[in-house]
Amino acid sequence: MKISLGLIYGGKSAEHNVSLQTALAVTKALNTEKFDIHPIYITEEGEWLRGEKLTEPVSNVKMLQFEQNAKTFLPTSLNESMFSAACIG
Structure with missing residues (x-):
């Protein structure tokens, strides 16, 4: 059984682009045979989007900025059980 892992990255800070680069590196390092990776992108405006x-690992940062095809994700206590682990980049 795979572990569901929420990968949270981006955010409203000067480190937004650094976080995207970190998330890119994490997707390349994680074994997709062991983990179901669920990307959660926080835009520079603070909107949470779930892709x-x-x-498979993504090949560039643009693939992690899925504002067009994403669902809005609201971080509330109702969503806490959605993932068994979270990696913040």
Whole structure:
């Protein structure tokens, strides 16, 4: 059984682009045979967006900025059980 992992990155800070680069490195390092990786992108405006589950490492940062095809994700206590682990980049 795979572990569901929420990868949270981006955010309203001067380190936004650094966080994107870190998330890119994390997707390349994680074994997709062991983890279901669920990307959660926080835009520079502070909106939380959930992308499709990653089935392979992404090749560039633009693929992590999925503002067009994403679902808005609201961080509340109702969502806490969604993932068994979280990696903040």
